[in-house]
Amino acid sequence: MAPLRAVAALALVTAFAAGCTRGSEAGSAATVSDSKAGCPAVLAKAKAAVKAAEDVNAAWDGPTTGPKAATGKTIVYVAQSMTNPGVAGAAEGVKEAAKAIGWKMRIIDGQGTPAGIQAALSQAVAVKPDGIVLSGFDPKSTAQQVAQANAAGIPLIGWHAVDAPGPSTDPKLFSNVTTKVQDVAKISADWVISQSNGRAGVVVFTDASIPFAKGKSDLIEKELAVCSDVKVLTTSNIPIADASSRTPQEVSALLSRFGTKWTNSVAINDLYFADAAPSLRASGKQGNGAPFNIGAGDGDPSAFQRINSKQFQTATVPEPLSEQGWQIVDEFNRAFAGKPASGYVAPAHITTADNSGGKSTWDPKGYREAYRKLWGK
Known part of the structure; x- marks a missing residue:
């Protein structure tokens, strides 16, 4: 969480x-x-x-079909706090994937306070992007701003925003990216x-x-x-x-x-x-x-x-933060194409000293190549 x-x-x-x-x-x-x-x-x-x-x-087990890359899109990543390692790690994944697909991406930091997160999401809605990421905070704490985004037809995708992965009706999210608790x-x-x-x-x-x-x-x-x-x-x-x-x-x-x-x-x-x-x-x-x-x-x-x-x-049991960032971009691409969410949920992984390779994050193999192929990039 x-x-x-x-x-x-x-x-x-x-x-x-x-x-x-x-x-x-x-x-x-x-x-x-x-x-x-x-x-x-x-x-x-x-x-x-x-x-x-x-x-x-383990071989990539994510989506193998999906729409080709939409063009000229801009997404805003609203962060609970960029001092939060999970939020920051997922943001880097989104940034990398946005560059790969050819989109613009902006980060607005909520700085870890309710007022700051509300202000950040208000700012995000105001710039009228094509999509907004709600990263690491409960959308119900920003109900007014979420309603404004919904009314404006801006797709919202959560990262650890609600308990379960996939689409959400209350709050209305095109998808929520997380592992299954x-x-x-x-x-x-x-x-x-x-x-x-x-x-x-x-x-x-x-x-x-x-x-x-x-x-x-x-x-x-x-x-x-x-x-x-x-x-x-x-x-x-x-x-x-x-x-x-x-x-x-x-x-x-x-x-x-x-x-x-x-x-x-x-x-x-x-x-x-x-x-x-x-x-x-x-x-x-x-x-x-x-x-x-x-x-x-x-x-x-x-x-x-x-x-x-x-x-x-x-x-x-680490989250594949960068992979989840790429998934967020892919979910937006599906939303822009009028397609349903992928339904993909990354499997639970265990890291120990024996399999970490001395690294500081869990970064599975294969997803970058798979998503580029899906997008035609």
């Missing part, structure tokens, strides 16, 4: 299940014990799903089950004040529960706005409360793990050891840095 990225990091947690012995290296964590987990069938499915999600060479939640839980070999003690970090975030953590816990030897030790509810101040104390308390039972953590957003590091270090934890942490969404550059340096985050 993009707005979460703009806010400071939160915390980590992980769990340990009775009867398991882990090495200190994250790479050795998969072989935890010779004893069988209590969910062999679930474990086998989780391992298969994780293996598929970690594939960096259900897919992200499931693969995050599958990773914990797989990484722990079906025996884990898990802390789940969420912000219950945000319905989307609470819904994601509920889905994660539901999926973890299908393995009888994976236990959710606790759900840590830390409001995003309070993350930097509350996370260090919360992590210290969790370590005191659960000790080695805490082997894994799942957070609704990567940034939660940034503030956990000091408390983990102070307790003698190693950056590449338990608790083993996965961020269920986003994959901003700081998360990649922690993962690549093996510092208190082992994995993330």
Whole structure:
């Protein structure tokens, strides 16, 4: 969920299940014990799903048909905040794709405040572009401006603007580009089950004040529960706005409360793990050891840095930001041609130090060539 990225990091947690012995290296964590987990069938499915999600060479599975490039179009990208890594990353993708298709593109920064976002969208509507991107904010917070754009016949495309991908009727969006929260939640839980070999003690970090975030953590816990030897030790509810101040104390308390039972953590957003590091270090934890942490969404550059340096985050489920930027441009091209939205949703991917290639973003292969071919460019 993009707005979460703009806010400071939160915390980590992980769990340990009775009867398991882990090495200190994250790479050795998969072989935890010779004893069988209590969910062999679930474990086998989780391992298969994780293996598929970690594939960096998967073939492009996006749209293969669509209208040729419209000419002379101008789109405006209204950003929740360009300091938000997800919003900024998607903007770069749109910029690159707009250049490839031959359109003009302008960015207006809402600077992270309700008033700023409303003003930015008002400005965007006023310049009468061919299309407007609503990036990283709830369109209902700009209902007046959205209504004006709708009335003017300006197609709106969201990036993480509403919960679900695809077209939206309320608010009226031609399409919303995002991964499916259900897919992200499931693969995050599958990773914990797989990484722990079906025996884990898990802390789940969420912000219950945000319905989307609470819904994601509920889905994660539901999926973890299908393995009888994976236990959710606790759900840590830390409001995003309070993350930097509350996370260090919360992590210290969790370590005191659960000790080695805490082997894994799942957070609704990567940034939660940034503030956990000091408390983990102070307790003698190693950056590449338990608790083993996965961020269920986003994959901003700081998360990649922690993962690549093996510092208190082992994995993330990143958004393919540049690819989504190209998809936004393709969706506009379909709107301009009077065609329906593509319906494409990027599959959930897992990044670890073993498959990141040392990079700071997840950038799948094949989409640039595929979209250029669609557009005749």
